[in-house]
Amino acid sequence: MFDVGVGEMAMLAVLALVIFGDKLPQVAGQAGRMLRQFRQMANNAKADLQEGLGPEFKDFDINDLNPKTFVRKHLLEDDDTPLNSKGGVFDDELSYAKAPDDRLDHGERPPFDVEAT
Known part of the structure; x- marks a missing residue:
């Protein structure tokens, strides 16, 4: 105390x-x-x-x-986002966006979002 x-x-x-x-x-x-x-x-x-x-x-x-x-409630607790079988989030550009705990293989390109740039 x-x-x-x-x-x-x-x-x-x-x-x-x-x-x-x-x-x-x-x-x-x-x-x-x-x-x-x-x-x-x-x-x-x-x-x-x-x-x-x-x-x-x-x-x-x-x-x-x-x-x-506020951040925990509105950004981290997103219950409406559909998940695929690997635990990642579905994406329009990619068939599967990497989950945060997945690692890229050597030489593998990271996902790219054209709207983010």
Whole structure:
């Protein structure tokens, strides 16, 4: 957790006891209430955003705005692409485009896409 070891965690607990003393349970309770309030505020803001976007974005998730999640969802999870028997993607120019794990034989030409240049 945050790259904190057991010894460091014990030292933080002792330090908290020294600083707050007998008021530590009250401080921990206040911190818990503040955390719940922050979570509730974030959930309310998310609900307001989804409501404001309208019914077209009812399945919108705020995590979709993360670039890694966006790329994984829209580029790497392509379920509509037909695959051939070797696991490669069908192509108009070639009868079979190489799958990423296939290696070219010595002297074999790589696939060429005329629209990419």
